Amino acid sequence: MATPATPAASAAPPVAARPKAESPLRYPIEPPPSDGSLVEIALGLMWARIPMPMSLDHINCYLLRDRYEGRDGWAVVDTGLGIPRTHEVWKRIFGETLAGQPMTRLICTHCHYDHAGAARWMQERFGVPLLMTFGEFMMLRGVMGPPPDPLPETHRAFYHRAGVSDEQLESMVGAMRKDPFMPQAPFSYQRMRAGDVLQIGEREWQVIVGEGHSPEHACLYNARDGILIAGDQLLPRITSNVMVSPIEPEGSPLTVWLESTLRLAELPADTLVLPSHQGVFLGVRERAHEVVAHHEQQFDLIRAHLASVPSASAWELMKVLFTRLRSPVDHLMALGETIAHLNHLRAAGELQRSSGTDNIDAYARAV
Numbered sequence: 306m307a308t309p310a311t312p313a314a315s316a317a318p319p320v321a322a323r324p325k326a327e328s329p330l331r332y333p334i335e336p337p338p339s340d341g342s343l344v345e346i347a348l349g350l351m352w353a354r355i356p357m358p359m360s361l362d363h364i365n366c367y368l369l370r371d372r373y374e375g376r377d378g379w380a381v382v383d384t385g386l387g388i389p390r391t392h393e394v395w396k397r398i399f400g401e402t403l404a405g406q407p408m409t410r411l412i413c414t415h416c417h418y419d420h421a422g423a424a425r426w427m428q429e430r431f432g433v434p435l436l437m438t439f440g441e442f443m444m445l446r447g448v449m450g451p452p453p454d455p456l457p458e459t460h461r462a463f464y465h466r467a468g469v470s471d472e473q474l475e476s477m478v479g480a481m482r483k484d485p486f487m488p489q490a491p492f493s494y495q496r497m498r499a500g501d502v503l504q505i506g507e508r509e510w511q512v513i514v515g516e517g518h519s520p521e522h523a524c525l526y527n528a529r530d531g532i533l534i535a536g537d538q539l540l541p542r543i544t545s546n547v548m549v550s551p552i553e554p555e556g557s558p559l560t561v562w563l564e565s566t567l568r569l570a571e572l573p574a575d576t577l578v579l580p581s582h583q584g585v586f587l588g589v590r591e592r593a594h595e596v597v598a599h600h601e602q603q604f605d606l607i608r609a610h611l612a613s614v615p616s617a618s619a620w621e622l623m624k625v626l627f628t629r630l631r632s633p634v635d636h637l638m639a640l641g642e643t644i645a646h647l648n649h650l651r652a653a654g655e656l657q658r659s660s661g662t663d664n665i666d667a668y669a670r671a672v
């Protein structure tokens with residue numbers, strides 16, 4: 306997690322976009338239990354699950370057989386939360402399940418704490434390099450952590466303009482400050498760039514960068530075997546949180562998220578997708594189009610609401626889009642995602658924003 310700006314999004318998506326009843330996705334491989342067991346997906350490619358004490362109760366991590374600096378072992382993709390239970394599972398995987406074969410490298414798809422929360426511990430414990438993109442590493446070093454205290458005036462103004470009351474803001478920021486999973490950031494890394502090809506054991510993995518859920522999210526794609534390690538860039542049953550934060554209030558992350566998602570829809574139809582949560586699946590194109598369709602439905606809800614009232618605040622529109630919010634953190638993420646939809650529609654010329662009563666932003670259809 307981070308400032309009120311950047312929660313660890315995938316850990317608690319505010320909305321579940323279910324595939325339709327006739328979902329064409331297929332799940333060809335039974336997942337491993339979250340106890341240090343491994344399931345073989347292909348030769349030299351293993352699937353582990355790291356448990357998480359939250360409603361999304363696991364993260365998928367992948368182990369790739371590697372030969373690095375003359376050493377045979379396993380490269381690992383993503384870490385789990387930076388908590389003792391995660392450490393225990395990794396010690397079991399390398400000490401028992403893999404009978405002492407070493408870890409060679411750690412690759413983190415992005416900065417969120419379910420993916421990189423144990424990166425520093427793993428780097429130190431196993432003595433391995435950490436590979437990340439520049440944007441993700443700098444985000445992890447720079448702004449992941451509890452919200453600044455006191456909250457900067459720019460952040461207060463952002464939430465006030467969105468229609469958040471002082472009381473609601475205190476409860477959201479308070480919940481972030483109490484978050485028990487804030488990671489210890491690693492100190493150094495090796496940079497991955499979009500288009501890089503990583504030779505890991507027998508396979509070449511192309512780095513495909515996606516934006517919107519996090520600034521420079523790395524997916525790994527092996528064209529020969531048709532395998533995509535997707536991170537949070539494409540999940541089978543939930544949608545990743547895409548939010549605007551007070552760090553970049555005029556940003557339009559949903560615009561680049563939709564572009565990134567549609568790029569994945571161009572991969573071969575029989576690509577096996579290895580996501581960070583839920584099951585390994587077939588149906589990359591169908592799922593990418595489902596995710597885009599989900600956001601189109603959200604746009605339609607905003608359009609319909611603004612056809613029935615002269616204008617609305619972001620907070621009011623959040624309640625139109627998200628009807629089952631429970632916790633203050635849910636509200637924080639849902640509000641950021643609502644503003645992401647509003648900024649996208651503003652950039653497209655469909656909506657206009659003006660300063661309304663009490664300096665709360667009023668969104669209305671563009672005239």
Ligand SMILES: [Zn+2]
Nearest residue numbers: 314315417537
């Ligand atoms: Zn994430």
